[in-house]
Amino acid sequence: MSYKIAIDGPASAGKSTIAKLLSKELGYVYIDTGAMYRALAVFLLENEIDINDEILIKKNIENVNIDIDIEYINGEQVVKLNGKNVNKKIRSSQVSDAASKISVFKCVRDKLLVLQRKLANEQNCVMDGRDIASNVIPDANLKIFLTASLDCRANRRYKEYIKKGFKTTLDETKKEIKERDNRDINRANNPLIKVSDAHLLDTTNMDIDEVLDKILEMSTGGFDNGN
Numbered sequence: 001m002s003y004k005i006a007i008d009g010p011a012s013a014g015k016s017t018i019a020k021l022l023s024k025e026l027g028y029v030y031i032d033t034g035a036m037y038r039a040l041a042v043f044l045l046e047n048e049i050d051i052n053d054e055i056l057i058k059k060n061i062e063n064v065n066i067d068i069d070i071e072y073i074n075g076e077q078v079v080k081l082n083g084k085n086v087n088k089k090i091r092s093s094q095v096s097d098a099a100s101k102i103s104v105f106k107c108v109r110d111k112l113l114v115l116q117r118k119l120a121n122e123q124n125c126v127m128d129g130r131d132i133a134s135n136v137i138p139d140a141n142l143k144i145f146l147t148a149s150l151d152c153r154a155n156r157r158y159k160e161y162i163k164k165g166f167k168t169t170l171d172e173t174k175k176e177i178k179e180r181d182n183r184d185i186n187r188a189n190n191p192l193i194k195v196s197d198a199h200l201l202d203t204t205n206m207d208i209d210e211v212l213d214k215i216l217e218m219s220t221g222g223f224d225n226g227n
């Protein structure tokens, strides 16, 4: 049986940063489920398929192949869309928005769930997303709900966008995150929730080393979350 750590939380809470560090520290595989939704969004955008049309999406994604290469290249997990590395395409604000929009559809979630569960059961892993503890691996050994204030998350994401050369403003970034959170929390299918046995970690006033230490403490069972 593999040891599984589930990290859920709103957009830009630092889930992937911490999941990467944690998996490195523990020698586990990191599985970024958001990247799978993003890759499928890239497919739909590139093929000009209406991202609001569930019937059309269902028909078109049947034979699409999404995969994750868990071998890291330049410190990054490789996300493959029909065998091609799409890492460079998945982080834009347009793809973030589209990934959130298509993730409301059951056909999209069902397709990716199969891959997510398969990967999680094959090896010790740290998996992050929105419905990991509630739906993908409810049997996870450690569940964390990672969050931070909206301003803090918007600032972090804005800095990332600027570093990557995307043109945007802090206000636009904040608006994008807020809209995405609302959609992810309020959708009918597997919305973002904190399950009762998840540890709540608000990282607003924490640096990354503190967050990592806290989670490592939890993973060895030395943390009382007060629930």
Ligand code: DC
Residues within 6 Å of the ligand: 011, 012, 033, 034, 035, 037, 038, 096, 099, 100, 103, 128, 129, 130, 131, 132, 180, 184
């Ligand atoms: O974690 P992320 O920002 O890369 O995710 C992009 C979008 O994908 C997110 O806004 C909602 C969707 N998503 C989801 O619905 N369920 C997951 N487990 C992961 C992501």
